[in-house]
Amino acid sequence: MADIAFLLLIFFLAATTMDSDTGLMRQLPAIPDPNVPQDVNKINDRNILEVKVNKDNLLLVEGQLTEFSQLREIAHDFILNANDEPNKPEKEVVNIPFLGNVAVSKAVISLQNDIGTKYGVYIAVQNELIAARSKLRDNLARQEFGMPYDRLDEDRKGAVDDFFKVPISEAEPKRIGGDK
Amino acid sequence: MAKFIKTGGKSVKSLNTSSLPDIVFMILFFFMAVTTMRETDVMVTVRIPEATEGKVLEKKSLASFVYIGEPLEAFQGLYGTEPKIQLNDTFKELADIQDFIAQEREQLNEADKTKMLVVLKIDRDTRMGVVTDVKQALRRASALKIMYANTNVDKITHIY
Numbered sequence A: 001m002a003d004i005a006f007l008l009l010i011f012f013l014a015a016t017t018m019d020s021d022t023g024l025m026r027q028l029p030a031i032p033d034p035n036v037p038q039d040v041n042k043i044n045d046r047n048i049l050e051v052k053v054n055k056d057n058l059l060l061v062e063g064q065l066t067e068f069s070q071l072r073e074i075a076h077d078f079i080l081n082a083n084d085e086p087n088k089p090e091k092e093v094v095n096i097p098f099l100g101n102v103a104v105s106k107a108v109i110s111l112q113n114d115i116g117t118k119y120g121v122y123i124a125v126q127n128e129l130i131a132a133r134s135k136l137r138d139n140l141a142r143q144e145f146g147m148p149y150d151r152l153d154e155d156r157k158g159a160v161d162d163f164f165k166v167p168i169s170e171a172e173p174k175r176i177g178g179d180k
Numbered sequence B: 001m002a003k004f005i006k007t008g009g010k011s012v013k014s015l016n017t018s019s020l021p022d023i024v025f026m027i028l029f030f031f032m033a034v035t036t037m038r039e040t041d042v043m044v045t046v047r048i049p050e051a052t053e054g055k056v057l058e059k060k061s062l063a064s065f066v067y068i069g070e071p072l073e074a075f076q077g078l079y080g081t082e083p084k085i086q087l088n089d090t091f092k093e094l095a096d097i098q099d100f101i102a103q104e105r106e107q108l109n110e111a112d113k114t115k116m117l118v119v120l121k122i123d124r125d126t127r128m129g130v131v132t133d134v135k136q137a138l139r140r141a142s143a144l145k146i147m148y149a150n151t152n153v154d155k156i157t158h159i160y
Helices: A002-015 A068-080 A119-147 A154-163 B020-035 B073-079 B094-107 B109-117 B130-139
Strands: A022-027 A048-053 A059-061 A064-066 A089-096 A101-103 A108-113 A169-170 B061-069 B085-088 B090-092 B117-122 B145-149
Touching: A002 B020, A022 A119, A048 A068, A048 A119, A059 A068, A059 B073, A064 A068, A068 A119, A101 A154, A108 A119, A119 A154, A119 A169, A119 B130, B061 B073, B061 B094, B061 B130, B090 B094, B094 B130, B109 B117, B117 B130
Parallel strands: A048 A108, A108 A169, B061 B117, B117 B145
Antiparallel strands: A022 B145, A048 A059, A059 A064, A089 A101, B061 B085, B085 B090
16 A cells, blocks of 8 residues: 555655746737827826847946836836936826826836847846836835725725826837848 | 553554554645646746846746747757747747637637736746837737746846
8 A cells, every 4th residue: 555655645746746837917909000109198208217228238228227126116116206306207186096096107108129049137127126116015005094005905905006006018129120 | 550560462553543544644635726737848048037026926826937048958959049939849930829819819718818927937037029029029929918938036146
């Protein structure tokens, strides 16, 4: 009996894996329908944080060459715009359940990369941007509901998400020189 | 005090093993519950990048995996050293992604079709050109929920 059980045990040890996968969840935009007129409303320039990574893996934030370690803080300050500076995002008063009428930052992060950028760098940049946003959401959750974001229920999470929407958008890839 | 006085033969009684199968079965069931079957043999080198914000993939059954990286040495004679896309157990081209997604989606039941997730396991040294192409192919296949696989760390120490 024990022999058979051992045999099965060893089979399962060999044929299965225990590692759990972790990763950054992202939602890709749908392919725009050519028959539907595009929304031409341009987003106000001050609302966009422009992040570019070139083929040498250098980081350009709002036209400034930036150290990678500063990115999180820059994104954080940009989204929050605590002092209502004119070169940082506008705020709009909206009614959000649980939070009431609040001034919400209209920040958008635009991420552009080169064909030659390394994937590892791209992920690191995405990670920093997501981290900045999560930090703000977590702070808000603690301040408003007295507990970390992870422990909120779905409705409250939704409210916090609405406050700091901050879409991270990626430009439609451009390819010069036609299709491969 | 008589019971402490040893009497008779000095032979040690062998250990009672009648409960051994129970114990082994217990371990067996534990492994059956916490592990998942190895589904694909990865044929490309995938050194997954580090990140701090990764979320755990909860429903593995909803996930399809796309591997991108340099082929392993054994395959380099045939496929070269340029990053290749691996779907299931074979190397595929960009144009095959749409079929692959359709096929994977077919295997899910009706309620789960909208929740389908594509997990991209990409080597950190891959250039973004390939990755962007794959992302565009996924958009065309309307597989919009994706996950960039990474290993979770507390702090990113090294940028590749």
